[in-house]
Amino acid sequence: MADHRSEGVVAAVSDIPALDRLLNADAMRASLDTYGRTQVVAALRRDLDALRQRALAGSLMRHELDAAAVAARTAAALAKTAEPRLRAVYNLTGTVLHTNLGRALLPDAAVASVLRALTSPANLEFDLDTGGRGDRDDLIDDVLCELTGAEAATVVNNNAAAVLLMLNALADRREVVVSRGELVEIGGAFRIPDIMKRAGAKLVEVGTTNRTHAADYESAIGPRTAMLMKVHCSNYAVTGFTKSVGVSEVAALAHARGLPATVDLGSGTLVDLTQFGLPKEDTVRETIAAGADLVTFSGDKLLGGPQAGLLVGRADLIRKIKKNPLKRALRVGKLTLAALEPVLNLYRAPEFLAERLTTLRLLTRPQRDIQPLAERLRGTVAHALGANYAVQAVPMFSQIGSGALPVDQLPSFGLAVRYTGSGRPGRHLDKLETMLRRLPTPVIGRIGDDALWLDxxxxxxxxxxxxxxxLAEPLT
Structure with a gap:
């Protein structure tokens, strides 16, 4: 117990207790039991160093040296250090597949599968039938071929890696023909031309930004050409006076010259989204049927699975890709495969997909189901924010996001928060956004048009x- 007679008394350096004395104090036992001696000693030394600096400056109070006070500071410091940096948040940005917030949420079947893989040995590269070494791609190859119509498949850690591997395996020191209008930049300033350069392929641009014709591809084919490649513009749209060449026409041009036609489909979907009331997006099966010899796409966007890059297509090309040394460098681990397989299996029963696949359930959630939630929470949020903020339950628009159908919006509902006090609204909204991010489970919204929007x-x-x-207690 603190000695109240020491409160307000300035302490000297000589008053600071020794580290061993503090370690043996009863008040330190809980931290030692939780964090171990190594971490406690390190935290104590940091605290004692800070105390000495304050004592020399004449700002240290005697009561701050009590063993209980030191133990409390040490426990708080250790607890903060032990907090995970990767934390759950509430995504109220209105972007369902938000790159910065982890994109797709895994369905229950995938979560259970990952838990098993985390806690048990698994046949990652072990053939249970023969007892010999297996290929980890065998875990997902059959279902991917069934769902896409491809001859073979493989998987790496993301779609950029899939494109890099495909180009290095099939076009190293050779030319790849791509429409200038498809030279996209994806998240984090990664650009298709840069990936090509790193893969060892030489980019041959054809057409213009807004218009490319079949003749442009044909005239670019030469003795060093390795493939004709199309890149799906999944993170932007060009409108107006435009012309592009479809997959089937590009494939016909490539095949006539004995070349493969490849497609970076980007987001990639395995089902016709229009049946769920969502905008049309080319499926992997449609792309293969149109003549593409290889298709790459993401696992954690419209597919609704873990981060992964999937390559499907001709068996001979997939075999060549799998023999490339980069394949091992870019391969996925057991947790990705444990999550991916059950997600793919959900697509075998498309009638249940909107219910069981989390991403599709969120994308198809009707506005009428979200509105009552907004109305129920309006009062709670208004109470937490105080009289200087007006909170309204209002209709708004969500977006699919993360390079998937960028210009399409989904009718939604949420809360619009506006500052009604004195001073500039922007500064107060920024402060409010910061407070929401500092909640135990951070709340992430978006600011625009002088309001904080919580979709x-x-x-x-x-x-x-x-x-x-x-939000039960006031924040402001």
Whole structure:
């Protein structure tokens, strides 16, 4: 117990207790049991160093040296250090597949599969039939071929890696013909031309930004050409006076000259999204059927699975790709495969997909189901923010996001928060956004048009109580 007679008394350096004495104090036992001696000693030394500096400056109080006070500071410091850097957040940005927030959420079947893989040995590269070494691609090859119509498949850690591997395996020191209008930049300033350069391929641009014709591809084919490649413009749209050449026509041109036609489909989907009321997006099966010899696409976008890059297509090309040394460098581990396989299996029962695949469930959530949630939470949020903020339940638009159908919007509902006090709204909204990010489970919204928008599309019913609970007390 602190000695109240020491409160307000300035302490000298000589008053600071020794480290061993503090380690043996009863108040330190809980931290030692939780964090171990090594971490506690390191934290204590940091605290004692800070205390000495304050004592020399004349700002250290005697009561701050009590063993209980030191133990409390040490426990708090250790608890903060032990907090995971990767934390759950509430995604109220309105972007369902948000790159910075981890893109697709895994369905329950994938979560259970990953848990098993985390806690048990698994036949990652072990053939249970023969007892010999297996190929980890065998875990997903059959289902990917079934769902896409491809002859073979393989998987790496993301779609950029899939493109890099494909180009290095099939076009190293050779030419790849691509429309200038398809030289996209993806997240993090990664550009198709840069990936080609790193893969050892020489880019041959054809056409113009807005118009490319079949003759442009044909005239670019030469003795050093390795492939004709199309890149799906999944993160932007060009409108107006435009012309592009479809996969089937590019494939016909390539095949006539004995070349493969490859497609970087980007986001990639395995089903016709229009049946769920979503905008049209080319499926992998349609792309293969149109004549593409290889298709690459992402696992964690419209597919709704873990981060992965999938390559499907001709068996001879896939075999060549798998023999490339980069394949091992870019391969996925057991956790990715444990998550990917059950996600792919969900597509075998498309009638249940909108219910069981989390990403599709969020994308197809009707506005009428989100509105009651917004109306229920309006009062809770208004109470937490105080009288200087007006909170309204209003219709708004979500977006699919992360390079998937960039110009299409989904009718949604949420909360619009506006500052009504004195001073500039922007500064106060920034401060409010910061406070929401510092909640135990951070709340991530978006600021625009002098309001903080909290789109509730991605806040499901099972999370409503926990979300409301951390707003039970006023924030401002």
């Amino acid at each position: 509730l599309r991605c806040l499901e019913a099972r999370d409503e109580a926990a979300f409301a609970a951390q």
